[in-house]
Amino acid sequence: MEEKGILFILSGPSGVGKGTVRKQLFEEDSDLQYSISVTTRAPREGEQDGTDYFFKSREQFENMIENDELIEYAEYVGNYYGTPKQYVEDTLNQGKDVFLEIEVQGAMKVRESLPEGVFIFLFPPSLEELKNRIMHRGTESEELIRNRLLEAKKEIDMMDAYDYVVVNDEIERAVRRIQSIVVSEHCKRERVAKQYKKALGSDLS
Template identity: 75%
Template sequence: MIDEKGILFILSGPSGVGKGTVRKALFEKDTDLKYSISMTTRTKREGEQEGVDYFYRSKQTFEDMIKNNELLEYAEYVGNYYGTPREYVEATLNEGKDVFLEIEVQGALQVKKNFPEGVFIFLFPPSLEELKNRIVNRGTETEDLVKNRLLAAREEIEMMDAYDYVVVNDKIDTAVSKVQSIVRSEHCKRERVAKQYKKILEAD
């Protein structure tokens, strides 16, 4: 096997663009990817499992991890912390497995700072009008919230320059195919392959 270490892929984009839908469809087709399990300080809900749904930790433990730079990203939401533990991601990558992280734009920019070797994919809406329709069709947002989400989306789209790839989520299957192509092409990059071939040559 040429690739000894896995690759961290980060998928993000504005709220309502369909990150979760694309990720779920991708994992139905690509069983080799490992989903990055988040850590949280919220209480475990009925039916949830440690190390499957989340890693559940106390607020003190989480804050200690923040101080020790043990999280690739984190955020506080409704009094609870959520974040991506560095140890789990790096251990999985070192096993030669690719890790896939689906996250909001602000979180992705934190990961970029803490793990710049990751591959960053921006999921882009076909248009702002379509994005608005998707948010409205959820039926869970007030008119003011819809406006705020669209304003935030405009700001997040301007952060696209921080990403390596852009995938337009017009049709789910097409978007998933493009993400799969990105995963395959990253494994064929010269700089990744060259490192392993040099080891092979040195071994001879």
């Protein structure tokens, strides 16, 4: 019945497990379309260009900004992150749901331009656990870990700007909660009623 897909935005502090939760979610839910973000940071071990991120140089990214090719972008701990515009708009207009996994700064920019989106904040069980997760990556210096934790505290204070909060205490449980949010949003009265009224109106004309 729905003519346009729903935009779901998952964000939260660095190290909270956004990528892990998203990958597990997409292994189980074939109806969601993942919008791959663009970034200037270096790939981590195992990450692939065009699958996990589109990895660009700073110059390439700034050209995308200049050409208005991004829904949102933000500079986070020295690197750019952004969401390509064309893919998201085209996919939503095809009636498919789009799932973004982005940083908190980016999510706030998406809310400004696409407030109808569904915003989900992935929350760590504790700051101590968040610190452990970042350290166990083994890819960041002590200074970068400290910067990420300082940024995380600021981002947690922005939780009120979200529609839902999911605690990532266990991956499977977090995925179940996000799946429940997706189902709930499709069952919202105002969303379903709008489509049925339009369908009924066309049938009577």
